Amino acid sequence: MEIIRTENLTHRYGIGTPFEKTALDGVNISVREGEYVGVIGQTGSGKSTLISHLNAILKPTEGKVFVDGADLWSENKARRIETRFKVGLVFQYPEYQLFEETVYKDIAFGPKNMKLDEAEIDRRVRESLRFVGMGEDCLDKSPFDLSGGQKRRIAIAGVMALEPKVLILDEPAAGLDPKGRDEILSRIRDYHKETGSTVLLVSHSMEDIANNADSIIVMEGGRVRMHETVDAVFERADELIAMGLDIPQITKVFIDLREKGYDVRTDIYTIETAKREILSKLTGGASRD
Amino acid sequence: MIKDITLGQYFPGASPIHKLDPRTKVLLTILYIVSLFVIRGGWGYFVSAAMMFVIIALSRIPFGVVLRGIKPILFVLLFTATFNLIYGTGTPIFEDVSWLGWLTWNGLRNAVFMAVRIILLVIGTSFMTYTTSPIMLTGAMESLLAPLKWVKVPVHELSMMMTIALRFIPTLVDETDKIISAQKARGADFETGNIFRRAKALVPILIPLIISAFRRAEELADAMECRCYHGGNDRTRYKVFHFAARDALAALVMTGQLALIIFLNVVT
Numbered sequence: 001m002e003i004i005r006t007e008n009l010t011h012r013y014g015i016g017t018p019f020e021k022t023a024l025d026g027v028n029i030s031v032r033e034g035e036y037v038g039v040i041g042q043t044g045s046g047k048s049t050l051i052s053h054l055n056a057i058l059k060p061t062e063g064k065v066f067v068d069g070a071d072l073w074s075e076n077k078a079r080r081i082e083t084r085f086k087v088g089l090v091f092q093y094p095e096y097q098l099f100e101e102t103v104y105k106d107i108a109f110g111p112k113n114m115k116l117d118e119a120e121i122d123r124r125v126r127e128s129l130r131f132v133g134m135g136e137d138c139l140d141k142s143p144f145d146l147s148g149g150q151k152r153r154i155a156i157a158g159v160m161a162l163e164p165k166v167l168i169l170d171e172p173a174a175g176l177d178p179k180g181r182d183e184i185l186s187r188i189r190d191y192h193k194e195t196g197s198t199v200l201l202v203s204h205s206m207e208d209i210a211n212n213a214d215s216i217i218v219m220e221g222g223r224v225r226m227h228e229t230v231d232a233v234f235e236r237a238d239e240l241i242a243m244g245l246d247i248p249q250i251t252k253v254f255i256d257l258r259e260k261g262y263d264v265r266t267d268i269y270t271i272e273t274a275k276r277e278i279l280s281k282l283t284g285g286a287s288r289d
Numbered sequence: 290m291i292k293d294i295t296l297g298q299y300f301p302g303a304s305p306i307h308k309l310d311p312r313t314k315v316l317l318t319i320l321y322i323v324s325l326f327v328i329r330g331g332w333g334y335f336v337s338a339a340m341m342f343v344i345i346a347l348s349r350i351p352f353g354v355v356l357r358g359i360k361p362i363l364f365v366l367l368f369t370a371t372f373n374l375i376y377g378t379g380t381p382i383f384e385d386v387s388w389l390g391w392l393t394w395n396g397l398r399n400a401v402f403m404a405v406r407i408i409l410l411v412i413g414t415s416f417m418t419y420t421t422s423p424i425m426l427t428g429a430m431e432s433l434l435a436p437l438k439w440v441k442v443p444v445h446e447l448s449m450m451m452t453i454a455l456r457f458i459p460t461l462v463d464e465t466d467k468i469i470s471a472q473k474a475r476g477a478d479f480e481t482g483n484i485f486r487r488a489k490a491l492v493p494i495l496i497p498l499i500i501s502a503f504r505r506a507e508e509l510a511d512a513m514e515c516r517c518y519h520g521g522n523d524r525t526r527y528k529v530f531h532f533a534a535r536d537a538l539a540a541l542v543m544t545g546q547l548a549l550i551i552f553l554n555v556v557t
């Protein structure tokens with residue numbers, strides 16, 4: 001079933017000023033329920049602008065946004081605000097939005113706004129804390145005493161606690177060390193598996209997306225250039241490179257092998273498939289030329 | 290959104306107005322404001338408004354931007370005009386309609402003049418910031434206030450503080466927008482409820498904002514220290530201001546405007 005759809009979605013910033021800028025230009029996307037979608041594109045390609053439309057933070061200049069079949073901007077305001085609980089959005093650098101005295105209270109901010117009862121709020125706080133892999137001992141600490149990576153996980157938990165049908169994360173791994181990055185990405189993957197909810201993960205790095213996503217939306221200059229399965233997107237790796245996107249190391253290795261004359265596939269982006277491809281070539285007796 | 294505030298905003302450009310020495314612009318803005326308060330009659334306002342139109346045209350700043358600058362003061366404008374209208378004295382406009390007796394020619398005149406004066410005042414002052422970058426503006430301030438150094442006023446340090454403050458306005462506005470969006474995404478509601486509820490709703494915005502302002506301040510202080518910054522007398526400027534022919538011309542035009550207004554005051 002389709003959960004999110006945009007029709008000819010266009011957004012211009014600073015209309016009527018010398019800084020007018022078309023950040024989105026006729027975007028049509030459709031996301032199925034339960035799908036894990038990667039959104040990739042260079043900085044400034046319109047990724048953040050696109051996702052801010054999906055929970056009615058930004059109003060389209062033109063076009064429509066449908067969530068669960070309902071046109072967001074033809075509904076009344078109260079209904080529109082409801083969709084914020086249906087589509088949970090984690091902005092870039094979410095650790096800068098923490099404000100409460102304790103981690104517990106900060107995660108509870110969203111559920112409280114939903115007017116849930118205390119017991120339910122408590123359950124959600126603990127559950128989302130578990131999803132981001134933090135121990136309950138941090139619940140009474142001040143969020144400002146945590147490390148950068150921990151703060152970010154708390155902020156993500158604050159949105160997971162809304163238990164949204166769709167979880168959208170804008171560059172959740174930006175600025176973290178490799179270990180912190182892998183940790184966050186695998187937590188999100190587990191969350192997706194366990195809850196079965198729809199996930200949109202925005203990144204400018206293929207490596208973050210390739211291993212997790214079912215399909216990929218590639219953006220360039222405010223337009224959607226591709227929206228296909230991961231395999232189909234990687235078959236067009238040369239186009240990705242031309243767009244200035246960095247592709248996974250392992251894919252580069254196979255493209256180089258191909259150029260050197262080895263008859264190998266180039267749509268390879270995980271170590272596992274790489275291993276299988278090499279083994280099959282070796283046992284199959286592939287050789288130069 | 291909060292971004293719609295244009296007051297204090299700079300629109301880069303290469304128009305004759307942009308190219309004026311910032312010191313000229315500061316002084317002539319003051320002169321323009323003075324001239325607004327000298328005006329006594331309709332012709333004076335006409336001259337002042339015409340002057341403003343010429344400046345707008347020369348600066349190539351879209352008229353829409355100028356109009357949007359007036360929006361925030363619309364309330365003050367209506368308020369002032371209404372009061373002038375109600376408290377007018379003299380002959381009523383409709384002498385035979387008794388319930389409209391309070392509406393006088395004199396009140397109407399005052400209301401219109403006062404509105405025009407406020408509008409010109411706001412446009413005039415915002416034009417200085419529209420066409421001058423904040424750095425240039427504080428440079429001009431420092432240069433104009435230099436004589437105060439003799440009485441031990443830390444002019445350089447003050448202007449440095451002002452430069453930094455101005456420089457960070459857009460950054461903090463951006464930041465505020467982001468924080469508001471992030472809290473909205475968690476269902477925060479800033480628009481309903483009584484005044485206490487609304488004030489309380491600001492906490493999730495203000496705390497992250499203040500924390501980030503402190504963080505930025507610390508980072509900036511470190512960066513300045515690393516570059517061995519110190520205020521004081523021996524600093525030279527990277528960009529040295531020079532008065533040019535166009536500055537003389539602008540000063541001449543503006544003084545001419547004031548002279549014309551005074552002349553109109555005398556003859557009418």
Ligand SMILES: Nc1ncnc2c1ncn2[C@@H]1O[C@H](COP(=O)(O)OP(=O)(O)O)[C@@H](O)[C@H]1O
Pocket residue numbers: 013014021022023041042043044045046047048049050
């Ligand atoms: N608040 C804003 N005001 C004006 N322009 C903006 C704003 N936010 C983004 N833009 C512009 O819109 C374009 C798309 O930005 P964004 O959606 O943030 O891209 P991405 O997330 O892919 O880096 C960029 O050119 C950016 O400069």
Ligand SMILES: [Mg+2]
Pocket residue numbers: 044047048049092170
């Ligand atoms: Mg972005």
